[in-house]
Amino acid sequence: MKLPSLIRLPNSKKFNYEPRFYDPIKEEIEERTERIRREMEAEAKITDEQRIKFRAEWQQVHDRRESEVKRSNVSQLVLILLLAFLSVGYLFYGNNVLYLGLILLPAYIFLRMRQMRNNS
Numbered sequence: 001m002k003l004p005s006l007i008r009l010p011n012s013k014k015f016n017y018e019p020r021f022y023d024p025i026k027e028e029i030e031e032r033t034e035r036i037r038r039e040m041e042a043e044a045k046i047t048d049e050q051r052i053k054f055r056a057e058w059q060q061v062h063d064r065r066e067s068e069v070k071r072s073n074v075s076q077l078v079l080i081l082l083l084a085f086l087s088v089g090y091l092f093y094g095n096n097v098l099y100l101g102l103i104l105l106p107a108y109i110f111l112r113m114r115q116m117r118n119n120s
Helices: 024-044 048-093 095-119
Strands: none
Touching: 048 095
């Protein structure tokens, strides 16, 4: 029991510490679920007109890539044939064919670069 006194003594200060537990996995799962929920809501808002527009744009990109692949295939075929003719010509005619190749190969590369610049 405490006796009354004229002098007031300070009470002891209390330290209120509430420990927090941080779970990074739980945090990541919550962020993912929230992001997926937002994406699903955004997809639900896409109209049929937007879907048709997206398909048309995708088809244009696909067609352009397909034409680029065809052009590159033709270029590869031409270069392979040129090198094959140069090697066979070298076997039959010697260095003169290599000199011809040194003229034709840069000319072909120059024409291809010019054609690519005109198409862009």
